[in-house]
Amino acid sequence: MTEKKFETPKQFKQVGNDEPARKITPDKLTAPNWYDWDDIKKPTKPSDVKISLLEGRKWAIAELTSVGMPKEDAQDNVDFLLSGALNINYAYLRANITRTMPTDLATVWPQWLAKLMNNEPVQYILGHAPFYGREFMVDPRVLIPRPETEQLVEWILKDLNRTTGKPVSILDIGTGSGAIIETLMLENPRVRGFAADISSGALAVAEMNAQRFGLNYLHVVKSDVYSAVAGLEFDIIVSNPPYIATTDEDEVGGNVLEYEPHTALFADHDGLAIYEKIAADLALYLSDNGRAYFEIGYKQGQQVVAMMQHALPQAEVTLKKDFSGLDRMVRVVKG
Numbered sequence: 001m002t003e004k005k006f007e008t009p010k011q012f013k014q015v016g017n018d019e020p021a022r023k024i025t026p027d028k029l030t031a032p033n034w035y036d037w038d039d040i041k042k043p044t045k046p047s048d049v050k051i052s053l054l055e056g057r058k059w060a061i062a063e064l065t066s067v068g069m070p071k072e073d074a075q076d077n078v079d080f081l082l083s084g085a086l087n088i089n090y091a092y093l094r095a096n097i098t099r100t101m102p103t104d105l106a107t108v109w110p111q112w113l114a115k116l117m118n119n120e121p122v123q124y125i126l127g128h129a130p131f132y133g134r135e136f137m138v139d140p141r142v143l144i145p146r147p148e149t150e151q152l153v154e155w156i157l158k159d160l161n162r163t164t165g166k167p168v169s170i171l172d173i174g175t176g177s178g179a180i181i182e183t184l185m186l187e188n189p190r191v192r193g194f195a196a197d198i199s200s201g202a203l204a205v206a207e208m209n210a211q212r213f214g215l216n217y218l219h220v221v222k223s224d225v226y227s228a229v230a231g232l233e234f235d236i237i238v239s240n241p242p243y244i245a246t247t248d249e250d251e252v253g254g255n256v257l258e259y260e261p262h263t264a265l266f267a268d269h270d271g272l273a274i275y276e277k278i279a280a281d282l283a284l285y286l287s288d289n290g291r292a293y294f295e296i297g298y299k300q301g302q303q304v305v306a307m308m309q310h311a312l313p314q315a316e317v318t319l320k321k322d323f324s325g326l327d328r329m330v331r332v333v334k335g
């Protein structure tokens with residue numbers, strides 16, 4: 001695994017307990033004396049303001065706490081934004097905090113700050129999110145890849161490294177940004193990847209990421225589960241499908257619900273609908289001795305295990321916990 005550029009992102013933080021007034025625009029910010037307000041209203045005009053990273057950070061934290069964000073969350077979000085924009089890690093940011101903010105960042109800083117105050121996820125503001133040591137482009141057409149999913153990738157890679165030799169075909173159902181399949185291809189050159197998603201918007205993002213990483217040979221297909229891969233067999237099928245029950249909407253943090261695509265979050269039948277569809281034809285699409293890996297909701301372990309065991313009675317089905325000790329992954333080894 002390549003070195004992580006960023007520390008664990010502080011994702012999906014709620015802005016305080018009280019919802020801030022919606023749609024804060026930059027001109028609602030408290031005017032710091034170093035900004036020309038005409039610059040702020042015209043974000044495309046390069047700012048000639050000279051502001052240090054420290055001043056920009058302090059201002060942002062003060063604004064965020066003024067709308068009810070706990071100070072620690074404000075610091076985390078601002079540091080994530082600064083280090084992500086400058087492509088440096090937190091330690092380097094701290095060591096260089098008194099330096100002048102680059103002009104292009106100073107130009108957009110008030111706009112970004114307003115977006116943060118509107119509870120927009122930092123990864124969408126930046127346009128990229130870290131996953132397994134690389135930056136994946138993200139926008140509201142795709143789910144922001146989560147650290148739990150890195151653990152699923154880790155599990156697949158460990159198993160792959162125990163086998164040698166021939167190419168391995170992998171189908172990623174519900175690829176989103178492409179984070180899972182593209183990481184597998186980048187980490188193991190034997191992987192031949194198929195990225196499937198029902199959302200054209202998500203596929204466009206997966207394709208952009210594939211191009212950035214030079215993965216010209218990734219097959220990107222618009223597919224309702226298996227619909228576009230009929231007749232093919234795969235050595236590995238992996239999926240992190242939408243798994244939140246529509247009735248559990250209340251459990252989802254505010255900015256997730258507001259900003260992330262609902263096709264990536266919610267599924268019928270208590271959140272199990274896509275696992276059911278995958279399980280129904282798993283025997284058909286998985287090659288002999290093939291394996292399937294799923295990310296699951298923490299309450300779905302027993303149900304998904306039973307479903308997969310029913311679909312493939314000879315298979316060895318394993319449930320695994322995430323770093324928080326919650327049921328999070330299922331592996332099916334076809335017998």
Ligand SMILES: C[S@@+](CC[C@H](N)C(=O)[O-])C[C@H]1O[C@@H](n2cnc3c(N)ncnc32)[C@H](O)[C@@H]1O
Binds near residue numbers: 173274
């Ligand atoms: C939870 S997101 C996972 C995204 C990415 N794989 C990741 O782990 O970050 C689920 C994805 O499944 C896609 N999806 C939802 N229903 C689908 C279906 N019936 N067939 C294929 N993809 C589907 C959504 O568009 C979304 O991109």
